[in-house]
Amino acid sequence: MTEPVVDSLVHARGLRKAYGEFEAVKGIDLDVRRGEAFGFLGPNGAGKSSTMRMIGAVSPPSGGVLRILGMDPVEHGPQIRGRLGVCPQDDTLDTELSVRENLTVYGRYFGLSRAECRERADELLDFVALSEKANERVEELSGGMKRRLTIARSLVSKPELLLLDEPTTGLDPQARHLLWDKLFRLKQSGVTLIITTHYMDEAEQLCDRLVVMDGGLIAAEGSPAELIRDYSTREVTELRFGPEVMASDHDALAGKVADLAHRVEVLPDRLLLYTDDGEKTVAAVHARGLQPAAVLVRRSTLEDVFLRLTGRTLVD
Numbered sequence: 001m002t003e004p005v006v007d008s009l010v011h012a013r014g015l016r017k018a019y020g021e022f023e024a025v026k027g028i029d030l031d032v033r034r035g036e037a038f039g040f041l042g043p044n045g046a047g048k049s050s051t052m053r054m055i056g057a058v059s060p061p062s063g064g065v066l067r068i069l070g071m072d073p074v075e076h077g078p079q080i081r082g083r084l085g086v087c088p089q090d091d092t093l094d095t096e097l098s099v100r101e102n103l104t105v106y107g108r109y110f111g112l113s114r115a116e117c118r119e120r121a122d123e124l125l126d127f128v129a130l131s132e133k134a135n136e137r138v139e140e141l142s143g144g145m146k147r148r149l150t151i152a153r154s155l156v157s158k159p160e161l162l163l164l165d166e167p168t169t170g171l172d173p174q175a176r177h178l179l180w181d182k183l184f185r186l187k188q189s190g191v192t193l194i195i196t197t198h199y200m201d202e203a204e205q206l207c208d209r210l211v212v213m214d215g216g217l218i219a220a221e222g223s224p225a226e227l228i229r230d231y232s233t234r235e236v237t238e239l240r241f242g243p244e245v246m247a248s249d250h251d252a253l254a255g256k257v258a259d260l261a262h263r264v265e266v267l268p269d270r271l272l273l274y275t276d277d278g279e280k281t282v283a284a285v286h287a288r289g290l291q292p293a294a295v296l297v298r299r300s301t302l303e304d305v306f307l308r309l310t311g312r313t314l315v316d
């Protein structure tokens, strides 16, 4: 058996999770290094949350090796959970209590004195920009504020490893950016982050390294830049045609431009041409006599990586 990588906070080999007959995680290998932001990117049902629950030591693996902070989660669950921060997918705040009380009550669970709880709560409310809301009831908060409070609560015990399951799902863009800023600062302060997301922009913004998960397996692993370099081209040219062109015509159109690109993807509403020089590609498309209604040249993203690896878009 491979020895855990030095200073690997999470080490998994052949990790599996089955619910009855159904295998949600089918044997994955990973190492999360101290101080990094590590992401699980994949669509709904990929097995991200199942993996997170195993890493959170609340769901025993069905097979394989898993070490969290160097410990076996089945033997040392309480010790591991005491050193982790967990921010679950759904907010589990106490709506009866005030914003500050949600933090102080949690501090008591971790054995802090009343004075320590108050001090820690004020520090964390300041960090997540909720000091002004300290005495309000949780139900008065917006979705973004609730998420920030949930993150603050997961930090009460000063964890060295923070697990965030889809931290920004359902939030508006402004709230997402504010949260990313907080997570970025946490990482800078030395906290190791593990994040699941189905937003490729979130994975690109936050993660130093990530795995692309699909159907319970890891399809690829690397930094966002490495994944894009290895699985896509520098640029993508998107061609959209007018209403007179049926989706069924897209295959024929793709055939006319196939030799202009490393790869052509046919989506219901557009064609994607993968080349390193979008401007040249547009000129070549026009030279072929094709007249798309709209043309967009953009850089490749993790969405393109996912499409290449699975043949599907993340939001399918």
Ligand SMILES: Nc1ncnc2c1ncn2[C@@H]1O[C@H](COP(=O)(O)OP(=O)(O)OP(=O)(O)O)[C@@H](O)[C@H]1O
Pocket: 019, 022, 024, 042, 043, 044, 045, 046, 047, 048, 049, 050, 051, 198
């Ligand atoms: N407790 C459970 N019992 C039975 N099946 C489960 C259970 N938890 C998850 N599953 C199934 O396992 C698969 C993976 O689910 P999981 O929640 O890990 O995926 P995910 O990538 O986190 O997706 P999502 O973004 O929807 O949370 C899904 O098909 C799901 O229905």
